Amino acid sequence: MNHREPARRARRTLHRPLHIAAWLTFAAAQAAVAQTSTQDGGAQKTPSQNTSATGNGAAGTDQALPAVSVSASTVPNSPLNLSAPVNSGALGTRSQLDTPFSTTVVTGEDLADRQVYKLGDVFAGDASVTDNSNAYSAWATYITIRGLPIDWQNGFRIDGNPFISYGITMPYEQLERVELLKGLGGFMYGFAQPGGLVNYVTKRPGKDPVTSLDVGYRMDGLLSTHVDLSRRFGPDDMFGARLNYTKEAGKTYNAGDYNRNSVSLALDGQLTRDLQVWFNALYQTIRSSGQTPAIYTGSYTASSLPAVLSGGTNWLGSTDQHLNTNLQLYTAGVRYQIAPDWSFTTSGSYSKSARDRNESTLTLLNQAGDYQDARWNGDEGHQDIYWQGMFEGKVKTGPFTHQLVIGGAYQHQTNDYSSVSVYNVLGIGNLYQPNPFRYYSGSGLETYRASDITQTSAFVSDTMEITSRWSLLAGLRYTNYSQNTYSTTGAKTAAYSQNGVVTPTAALMYKLEPNTTLYASYVEALEQGAIVDSMYANGGSLLRPLRSRQYELGVKSEHERWSATAALFRIERGAAYANSDNVYVQDGDSIYEGIEAGGSVRLGRSWQVAGSVTLLDTWYAKGQSFNGNRVAGAPKFVAAGRVTYDMPYVPGLQLSADAKFTGNTEVRPAGNLQTGGYLLMNVGANYFTRIGGHDVTLRAAIDNITNRRYWMFQYSDYIAPGDPRTVSLNAKIDF
Numbered sequence: 001m002n003h004r005e006p007a008r009r010a011r012r013t014l015h016r017p018l019h020i021a022a023w024l025t026f027a028a029a030q031a032a033v034a035q036t037s038t039q040d041g042g043a044q045k046t047p048s049q050n051t052s053a054t055g056n057g058a059a060g061t062d063q064a065l066p067a068v069s070v071s072a073s074t075v076p077n078s079p080l081n082l083s084a085p086v087n088s089g090a091l092g093t094r095s096q097l098d099t100p101f102s103t104t105v106v107t108g109e110d111l112a113d114r115q116v117y118k119l120g121d122v123f124a125g126d127a128s129v130t131d132n133s134n135a136y137s138a139w140a141t142y143i144t145i146r147g148l149p150i151d152w153q154n155g156f157r158i159d160g161n162p163f164i165s166y167g168i169t170m171p172y173e174q175l176e177r178v179e180l181l182k183g184l185g186g187f188m189y190g191f192a193q194p195g196g197l198v199n200y201v202t203k204r205p206g207k208d209p210v211t212s213l214d215v216g217y218r219m220d221g222l223l224s225t226h227v228d229l230s231r232r233f234g235p236d237d238m239f240g241a242r243l244n245y246t247k248e249a250g251k252t253y254n255a256g257d258y259n260r261n262s263v264s265l266a267l268d269g270q271l272t273r274d275l276q277v278w279f280n281a282l283y284q285t286i287r288s289s290g291q292t293p294a295i296y297t298g299s300y301t302a303s304s305l306p307a308v309l310s311g312g313t314n315w316l317g318s319t320d321q322h323l324n325t326n327l328q329l330y331t332a333g334v335r336y337q338i339a340p341d342w343s344f345t346t347s348g349s350y351s352k353s354a355r356d357r358n359e360s361t362l363t364l365l366n367q368a369g370d371y372q373d374a375r376w377n378g379d380e381g382h383q384d385i386y387w388q389g390m391f392e393g394k395v396k397t398g399p400f401t402h403q404l405v406i407g408g409a410y411q412h413q414t415n416d417y418s419s420v421s422v423y424n425v426l427g428i429g430n431l432y433q434p435n436p437f438r439y440y441s442g443s444g445l446e447t448y449r450a451s452d453i454t455q456t457s458a459f460v461s462d463t464m465e466i467t468s469r470w471s472l473l474a475g476l477r478y479t480n481y482s483q484n485t486y487s488t489t490g491a492k493t494a495a496y497s498q499n500g501v502v503t504p505t506a507a508l509m510y511k512l513e514p515n516t517t518l519y520a521s522y523v524e525a526l527e528q529g530a531i532v533d534s535m536y537a538n539g540g541s542l543l544r545p546l547r548s549r550q551y552e553l554g555v556k557s558e559h560e561r562w563s564a565t566a567a568l569f570r571i572e573r574g575a576a577y578a579n580s581d582n583v584y585v586q587d588g589d590s591i592y593e594g595i596e597a598g599g600s601v602r603l604g605r606s607w608q609v610a611g612s613v614t615l616l617d618t619w620y621a622k623g624q625s626f627n628g629n630r631v632a633g634a635p636k637f638v639a640a641g642r643v644t645y646d647m648p649y650v651p652g653l654q655l656s657a658d659a660k661f662t663g664n665t666e667v668r669p670a671g672n673l674q675t676g677g678y679l680l681m682n683v684g685a686n687y688f689t690r691i692g693g694h695d696v697t698l699r700a701a702i703d704n705i706t707n708r709r710y711w712m713f714q715y716s717d718y719i720a721p722g723d724p725r726t727v728s729l730n731a732k733i734d735f
Contacts, residue, residue: 089188147634186525205240256290312724342393378421588623
């Protein structure tokens, strides 16, 4: 037993600021709502909701799945986008305002304005999300949500369809929006780690034609071209098509080579008044070299990290290190309106992703910055076959109205790895000197089926309207699950299967006013068992699935000039880590308690101010090791803010500035090594004008304008230098 645990628990009880902050936040939210209700005189100035769903490929829609139609004629959408739809899997698609979980939606326009090029930047304004990513590398999609890592095998979707995201950087210029569900998604989506789920929504054909061309530059020498074409055609414009193509190539900020080709196609048809069909495809290839390698601290004994170096250095990487990826996704679906209040939607998808990696891991040896360079080279591939069918509709039982979702899903995922991969220790180097080692390799290594995972599930949810203000949600997913691993000869080496896995959810919602929702929710989830990495003493072992639980109390409110959200949460997750014998074990629990709050307000005609803050208390419990220690990767405090200003004397010109502070973060479960806190600041400018009768948009952004150097947590025991100052420019013309 860890004898430090009682003392740590006593200090946590005596000095836990989260409960006080939670009380203050919710009291302030209720006071603000009451004040607004008084000012509005009780008038309803809210988006109205219509339970008649619109299909994924319907004319004029861009929903991720068949969705609840939302109109907002009297209330413009705020920067928090609370009236925007968010895909909630087995709950169907709802607005953020009516989803009893914490969510974030980032629009494609915002992505373009900020010139986003990695996932951590997408959610720069959300203090619950911590960036653990380096651009142009296999780590480019690593983020933590509420201190929890996101599941690269089950935590990412495109238009509601799963794909393997590891090493994949999305074509952000081809997205309509990015949706984030924070916390457990077990009921909504099946087995997944409890950090959250990201859904990328691609651009779809709308009612208006689109013909646009934009060209961009990103330091030190990346040039890009993007074309966006959309049309409706046929009788009554019953068919729609949208094509996006991007070409980007050149030198990255750390002197690497980068070449990307991305194309996405969306087709839809309103065949009859009640029947809609759609087909979507996305294809992308990326070839990159020179990316910064990860730094492993598992055998590092000093109590503080070495002096920070710039993430823009090319001393750690070299042109022989490379990451080549390919992503393919094809999906098709049908939606039929059975009756005014009932619809049926079915869709299927096939995704395939592949990686060819030649990548170093630098094992940090001492505070002087010496490291051992170990090079890994191999090919990896994944396939995901997915089908879902779902009925959505309304029924009445006495005075109660029920919004029902009933459906089933099937998912089969396979993972292929090199049958002969290279792992060589190249020698000893130093962080502050050019890496002297080179290992050039080709691609096309032979792969074998290393593992497969199959999930078959049925789900049902009922949102019962008790009164005009109160509603109760209850849902249940029933899953049959199997996971297998294989040797290079095809022999099964380990297996786990379980039928009848039940993951429930429940929520109570109260409409304080039409635009304000208070909620209390509970959800359970299971995540697939880890296949232990070969670097650990029990490498190759298959661990059992872990169960997690989440309790959340929240409020969401959206008004004409301001919007706000807040949530108090507790997540209990089974803990997994490497113990002192270098054995990767499941032992005890990791506990996450926190509060998050965000808001946005329009000041006058020109100013928009938004902010977000997260306070997080985490610890390991009930295990044989590390009891009472903070959980690795979970900062105690994160704050983000953004200000935009529309220049009154230069119509069309908007200036912006944003900043994010990430607090001190534990690097490893032992609790004896931290990254230190850091503040990043970005600025930007957007100018809209007309030239020669065409709309023209000019954009500029500078990320990390102070060129702050900082150590960034990537994954348990891993760190990397953060990205340097980066300048991005873009010019777009609409024809």
